[in-house]
Each structure stands twice: as C-alpha cells, then as structure tokens.
Amino acid sequence: MIKKKSLSSGLIITLGILVLVFLYFPVAVVFIYSFNSDTINSFPMGGFSFKWYGSLFQNRELMTSLLNSLKVALAGTAIAVIVGVPAAYGMHRVHFPGKQLLNRIVILPMMLPGVITGIAILAFIQEAGIRQGMGAVILGHATFLLGTVLPQVYTRLRQLDKSLEEAATDLGATEVQTFFQVVLPNIKTSIIGAALLSVTLSMDEIPVTYFLNGTFTTLPIKILGMTRNNFSPEVNAICSIILILSVAAIVASVAMNKKEV
C-alpha cells in the first residue's frame, strides 16, 4: 500500500517536472543563448559574452520599435485607466440592469482571439476615418486593456466596505471629495496592479497590433520580422530583457492586488 502510494506520487512528480520542462525549457534556451558569443544558436556555446546586449543598443530600428512599444503601452494603459476606473466606480455606485453582463462583456476584447478583436477594431477605425498607425494601435490596445483594468478595479471596489463612503458623506464630503479622499486611496494599489499588468500585456501584443499598425512598428512585430529574415542573436538578448521585466511587473501586479484586501 505504502509502496504503491510512493510509486504513484513519484509518477506525479516526474510528470510535473516534464510539464515544467516543456513549458520553460524554450524560455531557458533563449535566456542562455543570449549570452552566446557565437552568431549561430548551437550547443555547446562558443563562449560567454554580453556582446548581443551591447549590439542591441546599437540597433537603431530595434530601439525605435522598443520606444514605440513603450509609447503604445503607456498611452494604452493610461486610456484604459482613465476610462476604466470611473467606469468601475459608476458600476459600483449605480444599479442598472445588465450590470453583471457589462462586467463580463468588457473582458471580451481580451478573451477573444486577437484576430477577431483586431479585425473588429480595424473595421471600426476605417468607418471612423482613422488611419492605421500609432493612434490606431493605441486605440486597439486601450480597448482590450480596459478588459483587465475595469474588472480588477470593480472587484476591489466591491470588497471595499460600503459604509466607508457613507461615513465620508456623513462627515460632510461631497461625492467628488468622497471619491478622491476615500475611495481612490483605498483602491490605489489595485489600479497600480492593473496598470502594471496592462503594460506587460501591451508590450508583447502581436495580433491586434498587426491589423492596425500600418507602417508603425512595435517591438514584438519588429522581433517577428527579425526572426523571419535572418535570425539575429540580438533577439535572444531583447527577449531576455523583456522576460525579466515582465516577470517583475507581473509579480508586482499580483502583490499590489493582494495588498489591502
């Protein structure tokens, strides 16, 4: 009995390790090869070097696309926060039919395949007379980022003791004062958390961007192009940097959302 149990738990552990290897081995390979002194990805590596990190910063096109990605991520997140936080507060304060439905629908642009969101927004901007380019990409990103910001902030608002707002009113605060003096400080961390997550999601987004960018290039699209023509080891280096920053941002985002609850 005991033997059998240890056998099956051994099997589970082995399977678990295999799954983890399957998931993370490619990532590890990219990370390791980013320090390869050879131009070709081959094992054993020719030597250890930071040269690809160095040449990365010399690559003007890559740097431009990185800057573009940052612009899109920051602008898209800003719009999602500016629209999403008041919308979440409105949903929290006002009872209207279909509120729960709205809370679900708003996640759709993010949950749906990027192709669908991309085509939908493309069709929309063409109708609206907006040309493909940075503006369109920002708009597209803001749309699906709203799907992360609004539900996160709304959830936090619902966890907030309702009597806090009543206490503020009772003590003479207007609606606006109540929002800025009491509500906002207490949902601050969830907004920061949602924003961090939004930035990371925007930074590696391809499908929606692909429909809307025109000649405008973001980092993931640039990287895609680089791997297609002739594979440059700089890709390994930039991916490693993004990997580390993304993990940091996601950890911070989760920590922020856990706080204060």
Place this chain on the structure above:
Amino acid sequence: MSDTLIQLKRIHKSFGAQKVISELDLDVYDGEFLTLLGPSGCGKTTILRMIDGFEFPDDGEILLDGEDLVGIPANRRATNTVFQSYALFPHLSVRENVGFGLRMRKVPKAEAAKRVDEALALLQLESLAGRRPSQLSGGQQQRVAIARGLVNQPRVLLLDEPLGALDLHLRRQMQLELRKFQKTLGITFIYVTHDQEEALTMSDRIAVMNGGRIEQIDTPDEIYLRPRTRFAADFLGGANFLEGSLTPAGRGGSFSCEGAVFPLVNISGKPSAFTVRPEFVRLSSTAPEGPSIRGLVKACVFMGQVSRVSVRLPSGRLLHALTEGQSYAENAPVFVSWEPWRLCAVSD
C-alpha cells in the same frame, strides 16, 4: 429635556413591496439619550438612516429644530453617525480620521487642530493619534469612530449598534463611558440596539419597536415596570402572561384567573392579557395573605444569585418565578402570589 429637537411625523417607508415603517411618529428631545430597541428587521436602523439622510421616507416629515430635513442631502445635515462596522478610513491615521469632518467642512486649520485635540483627549486617544485603524484594537477603533462623530459637534449623534462587535466586558465598560460622554457634552444621542441590557443601562428613554412601529416609548423603569404591550413586556426582560376575566373594568375592578381573584391597580385601555415579571412572583409553601394561585413545581434551576422555578398552574399553563436561594422539589405544591401593583395590563 423639554425642547423637541427632532420630530418624525407620520413616516412611511417601504423597500420594494416590503413595508418597513408605517405611520410612525417620534419626538426626540434636545440633549436626551434615546434608544431604539427592537429585534432585527423592526425598522430601527432605517429610522436612523432616514435621520442621517441615507434613506428617504416615502411619506411624512422629519424635522430638526423645526426645519424639514427631507430635502437636505446627507453631507449637509447636522447629524453624524457611528457605524456598526466603525467605517474608519484605513488609509488615514487616527488624528486624520477624527479631523476628516472638519476638513470637509473647511473649518480653519487652527480651530480644527484644537477641536481634534479635545476630542482625542476626551476619548483618551492622544497616545494613538499617529496610528492607522488596522493597528488598533476593537475598543480603540470604537473610540475613534465616536471621536470622529463628536468632533463635528453635531446636533444629534446617531449610533447604530456600535458595541455589537465588542466582547461583554468591554461592552459594559463602553456603555458607561458613552453615557458619560453624552451627559458631559449634552449632545442628543439616538442609539439603535437589540440588546435590552444596553437599552436599560444607558437610555433616558427607550422606544420599543416591532414591525415598523413603536410599541411603547418611555423611561427605562417605566417600560420595565409598566409595559403597555405584550411585545414590550416580553422583549424587555421576559414576562409571564396570564389570561382570565376582568370584572368590572376600570379602577377598583378585579381580575380572576386560575381560580383566584386579584385586585387591579394598573389598568388602562382594553387589556388583552395581564403580565407579571418572574422576579416579582412570590412563592410560598403555605397560603399567603390575600389572593394566590395553587400550583405544582415543574422544575427548579439553580442559576447562581437566583433560582428559576417553573410552576404549573391549574390551567396547565407554566409560570416562571425567580427566587433568591430557596430551592423547591419537583412536584411540590406551592402558592403563587404578587403585590397587586406588580400585575400589569397589556394590549396586543
């Protein structure tokens, strides 16, 4: 204690199809400690919320100093609430919490600082002024919530079961302190609770509520000694109810039940039953002077200071008595009697 501060006139309130308050009148005197006492769902909190401006009556008037409050939003009423959950602002220190109302009402900084200091001193919170609410015990949070209301010098402080979350010992201590602050400051308190002990120890007057109506409003001893309705008698302290026949109604009449005839002292209106509190029931093994009922001891439970004796009356009905020290054997015959004035007439 004679000026009326708040008047509720013919208040009606429903939530959807459910009627919460119907045809309610209430006068609150300036400087009094009034308790709204009743079971949950009796409408007591709704009354508080209507006075504070979080709910609006469907019909009727709420006057503060003769001025109709109904059109005035909650943030501009001279009322403050101590919430059941305290509702302290977690992101602000104790001092900032207490000063919040003054800041919102744009009281000059120097005056605000002075008043906050006074409030902190009154509630012995000076040493905790820099802390966040999460760093305080339940009792300390309670004090901050009270200070935060009092500092605004409201015409009336509304307290919604503020001691509910505290343990018994702390609750007793806070009862006395609350009463003390209220007397020192002379601010009118309207206090909502379902705890009869709290109501009896703190209040100038108690309004016993049931089903959205006030059953009786009186001083604690008046309600306790002379309950006017069956509900008031039962909710405050517990009571024995006796049914029998009344001959001739009015003063000098008598009440016969269980084979005995009791002279009547307290009687008004059309009583549906008579009540006598268990601690006023006298038991004796020999027939006492005056009217008495013969019964059999059903059970006798020792409770420390007193014993609780259940006596089966000739009709089969049980009557409870609290006796000091004596114990009775099961099925022992006893004579049940009381001072005539302990018998109260109640209506439904």
